[in-house]
Amino acid sequence: MIWKVFQIVLWLAAAAYAVVGVVAITGMLGSAREADMVFGLMFLIIGAVSAFVTFLANKSRGWLILAPLILCAGLPLALIAAFWIDMEKGDVHRRQLDEEMRSGRYDFGDQPALLAVAQAISANDQDAIRAAAKAVPDLQAPGRDGTTLLCWAVRETWQRPQLVDSVKTLLSLGADPNFTNGHRDSFAMGNAVHGSARLLQSILLLDRGADINSTVPETESDSTGYTLLLYTTQNGLHDSREYADALHLLERGADPNRVAADGMTLAKMLAQHREHFTKGQGAPAEFAPLWEWAETHGIVGQTK
Structure with a gap:
């Protein structure tokens, strides 16, 4: 059994x-x-x-x-x-x-008018962007998590550099490169100097009136109140190309003497990074020109 x-x-x-x-x-x-x-x-x-x-x-x-x-x-x-x-x-x-x-549905899916513009940006169709923008009274209107169309478009250029043309179109339609609603995803210049070297090197946003000394919004926890220069230099530890972008900002007129809310200055940050590199595998090639610029202009000597 x-x-x-x-x-x-x-x-x-x-x-x-x-x-x-x-x-x-x-x-x-x-x-x-x-x-x-x-x-x-x-x-x-x-x-x-x-x-x-x-x-x-x-x-x-x-x-x-x-x-x-x-x-x-x-x-x-x-x-x-x-x-x-x-x-x-x-x-x-x-x-x-x-x-x-990539299509914009994540950030603007619940707002048809903004989504139409985002989809036109994704397709890099300038005529479609202009047509869709007519239904959007305010191009600074926020989508999900405060994301704006300009900030989203700039971020998309990290993977699709050809979308720089769409960024130009947005700017020509009145998108404000200095606008921020307090959220990181509304801070277009933050995206422009973080990963999107082509935008920065083409001086696109700066030539359209962007404030080169604008600061990171409050929602960016570890960089709140940092100027674009400090923000970019800080990121150099993770991506050495950011040092070249920081030098570009200085050459464009960024103020190297601005002091962040936590007391951080460019001089202090460069000194900290240099000390970090002396204890490790050495400084990357992009760091030397930035350090030399700071020395030449008497910035590094301000470190206490």
């Missing part, structure tokens, strides 16, 4: 493997199709082999020992499959989120 019950349990387990295999092959698990097919076939094979071995147990009970071993061998496969499917779902979600951000 016990052997019969055990055999029934094995039949049910084999059937469960088969069902999981069919579900995976038909794509009901929601992961990538290739992964569905591979794992589905493997589960079907395990279920079929286990069922066959269980059937042979009718002739010899010795097969009942092999059947559970086959089923147990499928457990690691189940864990791997679950992990793989979870990773695939996460990747699909990430791609969907990236697409929403």
Whole structure:
């Protein structure tokens, strides 16, 4: 009697493997199709082999020992499959989120007028931008988390430099490069000097009236009140190209003597960075010209 019950349990387990295999092959698990097919076939094979071995147990009970071993061998496969499917779902979600951000739906999806402008920006269609902007009374109107169209467009140029043309169009329509509503994602100049070297080097925003000494909004926790110069120099520790951007700001007239709310100055920051590099692998090539400029203009000597 016990052997019969055990055999029934094995039949049910084999059937469960088969069902999981069919579900995976038909794509009901929601992961990538290739992964569905591979794992589905493997589960079907395990279920079929286990069922066959269980059937042979009718002739010899010795097969009942092999059947559970086959089923147990499928457990690691189940864990791997679950992990793989979870990773695939996460990747699909990430791609969907990236697409929403690139199209503007993430930041402006609940505001049709702003979304229309954002989608035109994403397509880099200047005529469409001008047409859609007619339905937007205020180009500084905030989207999600305070994001403005200009700030969003500048940020998008990090990955798509060709969108600089769309930034130019926004500026020509009256987008204010100095506007901020207190949120980081409304601070266009912060994005212009952070990663988007082409915008900075083309002097696009600066030539359109952007304040070169504007400060980081309050929501930027570790840089609140820092001028663009301090903000850019600070980021040099993470991306040495930021030092070149800081030098460009100085050459454009940024004030090197501004003091942040926490007492930080350009002189102090450069001294700290230089000390950091002397203890590490040395300063990057972009740091030397910035340091030389500070020395030449008597800035570094102000450090106490």
